[in-house]
Amino acid sequence: MSGPLFLGVDLGSQSLKLFIIDENLEPITEANVSFDKDLPQYRTTGGFHIDGSKVTGPTVLWVEALERCFAQLAAQNAPLDRVVAISGSAQQHGSVFWKNGALQKLQTLDSGRTLTEQLGGCFSITESPVWMDSSTTRECLELESEMGGFQKVADITGSRAFERFTGNQIAKLLRDQPEKMAETERVALISSFLASILTGGYAPIDVSDGSGMNLLNIKSRTWDPTAVNITASKFEKGGYNLGSRLGEVVESFAAVGQVAPYFSERFGIPKTCSVIAFSGDNNNSLIGLKLMGSDIAVSMGTSDTIFASLQKATPRPVGHLFAHPVIEGNFMAMLCYANGSLTREKIRDQHVGADWGKFEKSLKSTQAGNNGNIGYYFLNREIIPQGGFGTHYFNGKNEKVSDFTPDQHIRAVVEGQFLSMRLHAAELGLEVGPKSRIFVTGGGSRSMGMLQVLSDVFGCPVMKDTKGAANAAAFGAALRACHGFKLLASGGTHNDSEKLYTQMVGESQSYETMATPNKRNHATYSDMLPRYATLEKLVMSQAKL
Numbered sequence: 001m002s003g004p005l006f007l008g009v010d011l012g013s014q015s016l017k018l019f020i021i022d023e024n025l026e027p028i029t030e031a032n033v034s035f036d037k038d039l040p041q042y043r044t045t046g047g048f049h050i051d052g053s054k055v056t057g058p059t060v061l062w063v064e065a066l067e068r069c070f071a072q073l074a075a076q077n078a079p080l081d082r083v084v085a086i087s088g089s090a091q092q093h094g095s096v097f098w099k100n101g102a103l104q105k106l107q108t109l110d111s112g113r114t115l116t117e118q119l120g121g122c123f124s125i126t127e128s129p130v131w132m133d134s135s136t137t138r139e140c141l142e143l144e145s146e147m148g149g150f151q152k153v154a155d156i157t158g159s160r161a162f163e164r165f166t167g168n169q170i171a172k173l174l175r176d177q178p179e180k181m182a183e184t185e186r187v188a189l190i191s192s193f194l195a196s197i198l199t200g201g202y203a204p205i206d207v208s209d210g211s212g213m214n215l216l217n218i219k220s221r222t223w224d225p226t227a228v229n230i231t232a233s234k235f236e237k238g239g240y241n242l243g244s245r246l247g248e249v250v251e252s253f254a255a256v257g258q259v260a261p262y263f264s265e266r267f268g269i270p271k272t273c274s275v276i277a278f279s280g281d282n283n284n285s286l287i288g289l290k291l292m293g294s295d296i297a298v299s300m301g302t303s304d305t306i307f308a309s310l311q312k313a314t315p316r317p318v319g320h321l322f323a324h325p326v327i328e329g330n331f332m333a334m335l336c337y338a339n340g341s342l343t344r345e346k347i348r349d350q351h352v353g354a355d356w357g358k359f360e361k362s363l364k365s366t367q368a369g370n371n372g373n374i375g376y377y378f379l380n381r382e383i384i385p386q387g388g389f390g391t392h393y394f395n396g397k398n399e400k401v402s403d404f405t406p407d408q409h410i411r412a413v414v415e416g417q418f419l420s421m422r423l424h425a426a427e428l429g430l431e432v433g434p435k436s437r438i439f440v441t442g443g444g445s446r447s448m449g450m451l452q453v454l455s456d457v458f459g460c461p462v463m464k465d466t467k468g469a470a471n472a473a474a475f476g477a478a479l480r481a482c483h484g485f486k487l488l489a490s491g492g493t494h495n496d497s498e499k500l501y502t503q504m505v506g507e508s509q510s511y512e513t514m515a516t517p518n519k520r521n522h523a524t525y526s527d528m529l530p531r532y533a534t535l536e537k538l539v540m541s542q543a544k545l
Helices: 059-075 102-107 115-119 137-147 150-157 166-176 178-182 190-199 225-232 242-246 261-267 281-288 341-351 356-364 406-428 448-458 469-489 494-506 519-543
Strands: 005-011 015-022 027-034 049-051 054-058 083-090 095-099 123-125 127-129 184-189 255-258 274-276 296-300 304-310 320-323 331-337 374-378 390-394 438-441 462-465 511-515
Touching (some): 005 059, 005 190, 005 281, 005 469, 015 059, 027 469, 054 059, 059 115, 059 123, 059 127, 059 261, 083 190, 083 469, 095 102, 095 127, 095 166, 095 190, 102 115, 123 127, 123 178, 127 166, 137 150, 137 166, 137 225, 166 178, 166 225, 178 184, 184 190, 190 255, 190 274, 225 242, 274 469, 281 304, 281 331, 331 406, 341 356, 341 406, 356 448, 374 406, 374 519, 390 519, 406 448, 406 519, 438 448, 448 462, 448 519, 469 494
Parallel strands (some): 005 083, 083 274, 296 438, 438 462
Antiparallel strands (some): 005 015, 015 027, 049 054, 054 127, 095 184, 255 274, 296 304, 304 331, 320 331, 374 390, 462 511
């Protein structure tokens, strides 16, 4: 076989994956490293170190996982010599802090030694803050106050101040660990950190993933000087030049260099292989699911997310707006929930045991609407509604109760999560109607019972892409590598990006219908939605007492 291949790197919450496709967007091969299972020496749980509201990931773990994945592909005799472009995906909002002198290490990597040996000491902050972290409430309140309110922050950066957003994590580190931050020569997102290793130099942050930092102006697509200066002011000695440490911002489809000699010499990747800007996992999933028109996507993973493309940005206090990763001038709207698959798994384990078959059977044994019972399962501090915590159960009379039956719990956790999506998607401006389609991805999308509830709640069909749905972020990264390579090879401009993407997606539509809405069940959920909204407000008002 011959022909060019395209590689996507995907660093998720719990694993790192390499995914190779051909120019027809057909999957060729893949490799995967599980953080907890394959790298137990780092003692992570779900890929993280959790200390109350502080949640981090060991940066060097990601370095070792990247090398292990490439070694897996080489051991499989994967055709790495045909890879002409690489792009990548990484969990959003997480940050990496390169130590003074790290650039020289990147530029002089020795292919006879491992990446871990050479880069293990290159990080001033060795535990990277990740998206699960909720320890920066003080910094969020300060940013909103100093910028003129939460809506002003949202209008400029696309989101009000959120604890997990990178700028607020940087502000806390400047306050708590000023000596370490003074030793930092480059602040990276996890996505640009990976691209830096692949190129052997500091790769720029892309505009789409950069939109999830509370630092970037989503309309001018450049760093916002006010947000950057407020963040830098937390450095007690003053004079912290955060802008220079962040570096430039590039479009997500821009080429940021060629692969470093290390990867050519050690794994046989061509020296001319282009590296296209890396971006966030949700941003890549938007591309990997090949959404068109009024399509929306629901990712049922460690966190649950709902996202879609928008032509116009109207920031709201709830949810997020990011620069679109392929279409310049467009936006990506997203809601993100901290309580996704891990919460469903915990409820499953508590009530039916660690068996998804029993979970499915239990879900199907109860009726849509759960006899009026509604539950809120905030096992992790929730993002939407912001700050939600604990478990709260209500019967059909809106009376708080102490518990449900096991079957009622199973249905309540599923219905509650999807009702919340419908409620808050409308607030963000995502209109979902009968002509819409929901494309699903993530581990939870294997559950036919949950997909039926999702279809019934929104009143539209649920679809799954047959090529890349199970690996939407990795597939999206590989697709973006192909898109960026073709744009570069044709001499295309920014204006040609959308046209090329539309053409590529149109030629490779491949999906199947997983569920269609039951009209009676949809009516039940439509009647239930106002109750859900009222009880959510009650739960949140009590939380603030």
